[in-house]
Amino acid sequence: MTKVQECLALNIKKYRKELNITQEQLAERAKSSTTYIGTIEIGQKFPSPQMIERIADALNVDSLKLFQPGTNTLVENKLDIDMLKKSLLKNLETAVEISLEDI
Secondary structure (H helix, E strand, C coil): CCHHHHHHHHHHHHHHHHCCCCHHHHHHHCCCCHHHHHHHHCCCCCCCHHHHHHHHHHHCCCHHHHHCHHHCHHHHHHHHHHHHHHHHHHHHHHHHHHHHHCC
C-alpha cells in the first residue's frame, strides 16, 4: 500500500468514526457497497476521483482533507511508526552484516 493509499484509508476511517457511522452507512451515503468501502479502508482498492468526491460528501469533508496527513494524528503516528520500523530493520540488517563479517 502506498503512503497516499494509507493516508486516504486512515482519513476515511477517522472521519467515518467521528460521524459515528458504520462502513455500511457510509456506503449507503456514497452510493457504493460496504465491501468496496471496506477494501478502501484497508488499502486494497483505490477509488476513482468521482468516488473520492462521493465519499468526501458523505463524510461532510472537503475531498482534499482525505489526503492531508497533518489533519489526522492517527495518520501521522502510523506514518511515523512505519518510518521507525524501517529504520530499526535497516539497523538490524547492518548489525547482522557486521557480526557476520567477524565470523
